[in-house]
Amino acid sequence: MAFRKIINDPVHGFVTVSDPLIYEIISHPWFQRLRRINQMAMSYLVYPGAVHSRLHHALGAYHLMQNALYELKQKGVEITEDEEQGAKIAILLHDVGHGPFSHALESLLVKNLGHETLSMMIMEELNMEMQGKLQTAIDIFKNSYPKKFLHQLISGQLDVDRMDYLTRDSFFSGVIEGMIGCDRIVKMLTVHQGELMVEEKGIYTIEEFLVSRRLMYWQVYQHKTVLSAEMTLVKILERANWLYQKGDHAVDQNDELSHLLFGNLKKVDRSELEKFCRLDDSDVISIIKKWRYHKDQVLSILCNALLNRKLLKLRLQNEHITFEEVLEKRESIANQLSVSQEDANFLVFTGEAENSLYNLNNERINILFKNGDVKDISQVDSPLIHQNLSHPVKKFYICFYETPLG
Amino acid sequence: MAFRKIINDPVHGFVTVSDPLIYEIISHPWFQRLRRINQMAMSYLVYPGAVHSRLHHALGAYHLMQNALYELKQKGVEITEDEEQGAKIAILLHDVGHGPFSHALESLLVKNLGHETLSMMIMEELNMEMQGKLQTAIDIFKNSYPKKFLHQLISGQLDVDRMDYLTRDSFFSGVIEGMIGCDRIVKMLTVHQGELMVEEKGIYTIEEFLVSRRLMYWQVYQHKTVLSAEMTLVKILERANWLYQKGDHAVDQNDELSHLLFGNLKKVDRSELEKFCRLDDSDVISIIKKWRYHKDQVLSILCNALLNRKLLKLRLQNEHITFEEVLEKRESIANQLSVSQEDANFLVFTGEAENSLYNLNNERINILFKNGDVKDISQVDSPLIHQNLSHPVKKFYICFYETPLG
Amino acid sequence: MAFRKIINDPVHGFVTVSDPLIYEIISHPWFQRLRRINQMAMSYLVYPGAVHSRLHHALGAYHLMQNALYELKQKGVEITEDEEQGAKIAILLHDVGHGPFSHALESLLVKNLGHETLSMMIMEELNMEMQGKLQTAIDIFKNSYPKKFLHQLISGQLDVDRMDYLTRDSFFSGVIEGMIGCDRIVKMLTVHQGELMVEEKGIYTIEEFLVSRRLMYWQVYQHKTVLSAEMTLVKILERANWLYQKGDHAVDQNDELSHLLFGNLKKVDRSELEKFCRLDDSDVISIIKKWRYHKDQVLSILCNALLNRKLLKLRLQNEHITFEEVLEKRESIANQLSVSQEDANFLVFTGEAENSLYNLNNERINILFKNGDVKDISQVDSPLIHQNLSHPVKKFYICFYETPLG
């Protein structure tokens, strides 16, 4: 009987794997590790259902890829078995380079390297381990494969990655108005002159997709409480590093994490990669559970804030935060806690959140009209989809600790 | 034990009725008649699941009203029992004046009177029958009741009517990207200075609501096949009337329908209202099933087109249909069928479809900001919600019969 | 580009048709007519959402057939293109012989012929019309095709027909506890020694399927109010026939219906079949709307009861209804309305409802164990699935009219 595994997915129904190589990749410890990385980082502090893993998202995106390739083949697009396997592997592994808490900690743990680069490095390791069978996947991932649409399915403004995470995040968080017509988009995909396009009759579904994405961004991913939690997490690691650099080695409690966090690595070799791949959310949570009892008051405050969900206040606004407010709040907290101004920087800080409905500089969403015309979605005549679409919205925030008597 | 009826609703879960007067209204033949009027007219020819009734929609809107009033009371808004009953009755009956196939035939059956006027007349009849117990409902419906927000819940750009029908139509048609966050909107409602408002944190959900509504409009309600079917239905009744006025009384097969359709009534009195309330979709379908065998070729063609779903072609475009095209198509079909130019008008015709994302002249959607400011949703600073929002989109269509060898 | 139609289905997602012959069958007036026959007859009087059509069910069952065949092929079962087409056509047309209100009126309109026989006759007509292309479908439907499992997929205790209607009826009525794991059952299907089987690991899902079916039977299909409405419908037609046979030709208002109802046909030839295929629910509803004003009091009472949902009372019990109770109730209503005892028989009557969890005499559900053993589901060792499973449950009811002052 043919090889066949089915996996229950409350979002897409059943995910089927009938290729032994793909199952081998799924079974690899580096992929299994994604079970222990939450797809939505700290969002579960506001949306308690948002606890699904990166592994689940990767399987979902793989499923959509499978459907999309099937649809395209039905429409006469030529896709070989090798290309199909390559595209599926590429999407399965597209996020394998994420570390603990994904985006939130990305810049702290492996400086200068985004998760895409790490995904790429991991894919190359696996390619060696598996006798070069991942070469097509790598070429597609790097966009060096001739059939561009395969890469566009993995990385673009309408790729199966986005389609899955929007659908999945909306499902698990319970924000049903964020639900996109993901199965319909897949049915509307087509290839024209080698590029991925959407059939004309899919325009309204695409509009709705863009607006839902925007809603998810501001209502979920950048919800002020989520933002506060994720920034607190960043400050915890920054404070630990600050302490370490000052000579406090009591913060060093986890070899792999310490190596990356305190190590100031210039580059990542095979051995560093191996260490990176041992890390997941549990390492960060469990070290924070230790640091909560650390003698440094600032570190301890931040860790308890996160673990007990007594979070720092965060105010999000359209205008810049004034320098005066920051200074005043820092001085106040420094006085209350008898800590230095430098310490107060970890308890009162500012930042920005930015989002575009549509980004003209990224892989575009092209609409193929019945008459053969091709238009970027931002050029389609509509009172919704227009030039403003691509103006980014930027918001500013201040995040600050208040003592219980506050 | 207290009076209590529960009704299964796949959309909202369970609808509860605990007020005997409301149950009496639901049990009234004029309300029960709504079981036989399809909420989405001919949309089921494209979306086979879209066969839910106006009665079901009325119960769903009543359920949302119940939830909305509960939420508002929790927020401290004063609502008496009489007002609660009135608002619930008003929403239950808001569409009771719809005739067969609702909007599609509205202007043909009772000229000059919209369905709201008929709903009003029916409510007044019921009020007499029920000893004046519907007076508050009538005052709210007519917007003569002092607490304006009660009327706004029934009739506005964010009323429970729209919330239910968008949710329900999306559910039954299977267009999941049309799903709005209806429970969330209800939770975000508030009353400020006597007017219905939405809390600031509901802005993205409202945006999404407007875009979903637009999607449903073009993708479902005005889908070209639906439009063709509904216009064919109109042409059938117009043709029958044309034949009747020419003296062909063989088209007169249903007393109540004939009375309204051929009668050219100037006004509707109690007895006409009674006749109107006997009509439902089944009368129209069954007369069309007779007319399909009528000797008039045009009538017979149109009836068969509808019943067998061999519909007239319809082309929807952004530009006006040229006079030349219409003439040419009419001449061609007149020749093929050996009918007159006048006859051909029933087989080749044009029209317009128009939709605004948001209408500045209607009851507006007001956002209440945390600082107490109130802004119309079209004034909220956002790259999506902006002045263009209220520009109507207009499309033009030509609809034409093609012979099987066409 | 390849032929391809997609149809939105809120139950299964999208239904895809890529075979022009199948699309031709779907487009045939005899199939389109199923749009006007409600799948659940009068159940919508209790479950307002239960208004989906037989056409929608047929498309859904076709979709499950497509999935089931795909799964079996993946498991190495040989299925040719001709067989695949045949099985799909057979399931599409399995219910095409249903008349208005399906089972409820089956025995009244075409005596002695079940809907399967009519489906068969219609398939044979279509086969002639389409140059013999339906032959394999007919052979599969009649169970004369060598690969028995194809017939078992269409007609058995675990066929795609049941899987679709249970899922669909549960979805539209909102009885979520009736939901079966239909996608999972499809994945668990296999073929062993030419027969359809379920893999061992599907046992619990099958148990749940049987119990859900039982729940739907008693809670929905045979809900006492539904039963009352459907029996009232039967009595209306019986009364009209009784009047007709007594010489009252005023009940004759619809040629096709009258022909079947009053005609006492001994057999159905091509021309009768044609007439039968013109009928749908709208004919019955619209004649009842006329009969409500008929001068016969009994007919008028029954018609109004149905149209206004002022239904006859119905009591369902485990014991037989006593003869005394029936007599007493008939006498009482005869007195109140001043009608004869014979008339009273139409207003007070009894009946039975029966259901088995599992029927040993029907196509069985076979479980294929990993060790190669095959067991009927009723032989599987389990405290739930045991010999009692196949004992039918029988209930008895009395249905009786009460005057408004009753």
Added chain:
Amino acid sequence: MAFRKIINDPVHGFVTVSDPLIYEIISHPWFQRLRRINQMAMSYLVYPGAVHSRLHHALGAYHLMQNALYELKQKGVEITEDEEQGAKIAILLHDVGHGPFSHALESLLVKNLGHETLSMMIMEELNMEMQGKLQTAIDIFKNSYPKKFLHQLISGQLDVDRMDYLTRDSFFSGVIEGMIGCDRIVKMLTVHQGELMVEEKGIYTIEEFLVSRRLMYWQVYQHKTVLSAEMTLVKILERANWLYQKGDHAVDQNDELSHLLFGNLKKVDRSELEKFCRLDDSDVISIIKKWRYHKDQVLSILCNALLNRKLLKLRLQNEHITFEEVLEKRESIANQLSVSQEDANFLVFTGEAENSLYNLNNERINILFKNGDVKDISQVDSPLIHQNLSHPVKKFYICFYETPLG
């Protein structure tokens, strides 16, 4: 404005908290800790979506309690505000005594004490902290409160705990056939002679509830892969303890965990309770991530098996596992790995899984018939619900490690 928090729940819609005391309890670190305990332990290794937390379940059960109390009050059952608050608090905290990986590790971490006892102790601590405001909740939880039905809502065979976890586990795992009619059960609840009952018309929904529970038990909770993973987890902790007792203190890497695991505590005082409440899943996962590099081969094998999902094989059968098979497998693995027979016990072991559809010795499910009769569900006349219902099903398993070349 009144106090009010709403929490998104993809399962029940929105959970509302309008009582500041309840919000204070939810905000307590001991309750927040439940965010870090997975409701379904290791089930996510088979069902990747099953990653929801105990906190989410507790909120869901609280929501159902709120609905159930509302329904009962509507039916005339007297429930005071204090009782309502008490019942809600009791259900919120009913599982607060669960430690890491819940049932799986329960007997290892706090010997002799079930999680209910720990929940009780924690509630008493909180009661002191909150000035006795939890007294009614405690009385209800302990079943010492006069109105027994309040306790039955929390702990019985049809309590809101089971209703929520079955619904939630089915939702997140994607096993839709496990879905129960939870909203309908809540509507069917009533109180008779001080006891919780189900109205007669709820019988089929209760049957379906019992069968769904059974399905979830064997298909999800005791799925052989889940069982293997959870037993591996147990063996890991047992092995670590075995090493510790032999003097290998390198396994002691987490103070709180070590204290409980290696401490052989006779009783739990306030300070032990405090330590217990610091533990959650992350402590166990992170210590396993350290132990995977431990020099003891057995410990390292088991840890890697779990982390990389290269699990021990597990065979589940109706018959006892023979002593011979166990011996043979132990000998074989001992030889292959060059370890002792005693070591092999950790790599080859047996166990049992047992489940009753219905337990006659537990709080029963009583049906209240319309005529006032009360019957235990197992006494209701039905071919499904009968004496066998309460016979437990027992299965036996052997779980054994195979070397990669195995």
